[in-house]
Amino acid sequence: MKEYFVTIYKGVRSLLKGMKLTGYYFTHPREIKTEEYPDNRATLKMFDRFKGEVVMPHDEKNEHRCTGCQACEIACPNGTIKIITKQEIQPDGKKKKAIDTFVYHLELCTMCNLCVVACPSDAIVMAQTFEHSVYDKKQLKKVLNKPGSKIMEGVE
Amino acid sequence: MNLLGEDIVTEEGEFVINIGPQHPSTHGVLHLKVWLDGEMIKKIQPHLGYIHRSIEKMSESLSYRNFIYATSRMDYLSAHINNQACALCVEKGLQIEAPPRAQIIRVIMAELTRLASHQLWWGCTGLDLGAVTPFFYAFREREFIMEIMEETCGARLTMNYSVPGGVMYDIHPNFQTRVKDVLKQIRSKFNEYDDILTGNVIFEQRTKGVGYLSPEDAISFGCTGATARGSGVSCDVRKWFPYDGYEKVQFKEILETGGDCYARYMVRMAEMKQSVYIIEQLIDNIPQGDFQAKTKMVLKLPKGEFYQRVETARGELGVYIVSDGAASPYRIKYRSPNFCNLSALETMAVGSKIGDLVAIMSTIDLVIPDVDR
Numbered sequence: 001m002k003e004y005f006v007t008i009y010k011g012v013r014s015l016l017k018g019m020k021l022t023g024y025y026f027t028h029p030r031e032i033k034t035e036e037y038p039d040n041r042a043t044l045k046m047f048d049r050f051k052g053e054v055v056m057p058h059d060e061k062n063e064h065r066c067t068g069c070q071a072c073e074i075a076c077p078n079g080t081i082k083i084i085t086k087q088e089i090q091p092d093g094k095k096k097k098a099i100d101t102f103v104y105h106l107e108l109c110t111m112c113n114l115c116v117v118a119c120p121s122d123a124i125v126m127a128q129t130f131e132h133s134v135y136d137k138k139q140l141k142k143v144l145n146k147p148g149s150k151i152m153e154g155v156e
Numbered sequence: 157m158n159l160l161g162e163d164i165v166t167e168e169g170e171f172v173i174n175i176g177p178q179h180p181s182t183h184g185v186l187h188l189k190v191w192l193d194g195e196m197i198k199k200i201q202p203h204l205g206y207i208h209r210s211i212e213k214m215s216e217s218l219s220y221r222n223f224i225y226a227t228s229r230m231d232y233l234s235a236h237i238n239n240q241a242c243a244l245c246v247e248k249g250l251q252i253e254a255p256p257r258a259q260i261i262r263v264i265m266a267e268l269t270r271l272a273s274h275q276l277w278w279g280c281t282g283l284d285l286g287a288v289t290p291f292f293y294a295f296r297e298r299e300f301i302m303e304i305m306e307e308t309c310g311a312r313l314t315m316n317y318s319v320p321g322g323v324m325y326d327i328h329p330n331f332q333t334r335v336k337d338v339l340k341q342i343r344s345k346f347n348e349y350d351d352i353l354t355g356n357v358i359f360e361q362r363t364k365g366v367g368y369l370s371p372e373d374a375i376s377f378g379c380t381g382a383t384a385r386g387s388g389v390s391c392d393v394r395k396w397f398p399y400d401g402y403e404k405v406q407f408k409e410i411l412e413t414g415g416d417c418y419a420r421y422m423v424r425m426a427e428m429k430q431s432v433y434i435i436e437q438l439i440d441n442i443p444q445g446d447f448q449a450k451t452k453m454v455l456k457l458p459k460g461e462f463y464q465r466v467e468t469a470r471g472e473l474g475v476y477i478v479s480d481g482a483a484s485p486y487r488i489k490y491r492s493p494n495f496c497n498l499s500a501l502e503t504m505a506v507g508s509k510i511g512d513l514v515a516i517m518s519t520i521d522l523v524i525p526d527v528d529r
Contacts, residue, residue, distance in 0.1 A: 017351050021352050
């Protein structure tokens with residue numbers, strides 16, 4: 001009989017202990033650390049290493065650093081990157097390999113960063129964008145080199 | 157009769173029901189066929205294969221650098237530890253060792269992953285047993301760890317940070333201060349975990365004496381991790397077969413002898429404190445130097461077989477590589493902890509009520525993509 005009441009006492013005590021904690025957070029809304037995502041888009045800043053998508057930075061003269069060596073294409077485990085190269089005739093008459101289109105399939109990419117590590121001339125980097133959803137799958141196939149862009153001078 | 161032409165009620169009067177594959181408390185696409193006599197469980201048959209992606213076969217066509225990313229998708233809650241296991245196995249084949257700095261970074265990351273994984277498990281266990289609030293408290297602390305991962309590795313869950321020879325890039329300058337802040341915060345919250353769930357009378361009655369697994373059964377089913385340690389079987393790979401400098405850090409292997417759900421719960425709760433203790437020892441002692449050993453462009457393992465085991469948050473993960481000397485593996489086999497732990501489910505659950513099945517499953521801490529691979 002005594003044991004019965006001891007169990008009830010212990011049970012009620014453990015429940016009150018838990019409710020004390022939830023009550024504390026109920027009365028201290030400042031302890032809540034939730035970020036309200038779509039509302040904080042203006043101030044939301046991702047970490048600078050966040051892997052969002054692969055991009056090819058261009059400078060103000062519309063020049064990139066990609067030589068078309070296809071190291072990233074080999075390093076990619078999913079076939080995300082397809083590089084179509086062309087032969088470009090230089091002013092001194094020599095032929096040189098250059099990229100025609102750098103195709104990047106965002107829908108296949110797993111953001112593993114292996115292509116960025118493999119690139120010998122730092123032509124591609126990871127961007128911090130993350131809102132990738134589109135209505136049509138075709139929009140996820142991207143061409144990374146801008147139209148009319150050239151390779152930067154001095155990059156081999 | 158159901159659609160497959162099987163009897164819903166067997167000749168012995170047992171009622172056959174299907175739990176899953178879309179049931180919230182199976183934590184993924186696990187399909188359990190359960191034979192019931194009233195409320196008592198008579199037999200359980202797990203049906204697998206709903207999330208099979210053939211990661212092992214896929215890895216055979218990838219190079220030794222490339223196949224590691226796929227292992228993040230196996231046990232996604234201990235993604236870094238899976239990557240570490242593969243990287244260690246390739247290093248074993250190449251007969252190189254990661255520099256001390258890389259090893260320490262890997263261990264810290266692995267323990268952070270374990271901490272995050274156990275916190276998610278704690279929240280889900282509460283949720284499965286009817287307490288919704290622990291879920292939010294667990295995710296609050298887990299979020300801080302995810303931020304550390306995001307800042308240094310660049311991703312929250314599938315980080316792909318371990319590479320053969322070390323880690324992909326050096327730690328972020330803020331890493332040490334951020335980890336120290338987070339550890340301080342997490343340490344102060346352990347009492348809250350105990351207040352709200354561990355001592356709770358409803359929780360205790362639903363877990364104590366439920367789902368008993370004897371040490372002999374745990375060994376014969378090949379259970380590892382907290383599932384086996386809850387039954388008193390010492391199986392911590394970090395203690396028995398140290399890797400990446402675990403022999404230099406001090407920590408205790410948690411053993412409980414109860415063998416029931418409550419014992420497994422207590423093992424994981426104590427393991428969280430041990431993980432914090434390990435990180436506290438290492439965080440100020442990260443040696444200077446390279447974060448990656450020099451390796452060739454194309455990795456080629458010599459002809460032979462290589463095996464490496466690590467302790468993930470759920471048990472022992474084994475990576476077995478057969479190489480024929482080419483640039484990609486001839487065969488890869490993962491010995492995943494969840495598959496073996498799942499096989500012990502029937503032994504644990506037969507004879508108990510159907511409501512207890514949820515408690516048993518949540519304390520085994522199943523991750524279904526790891527079962528199927």
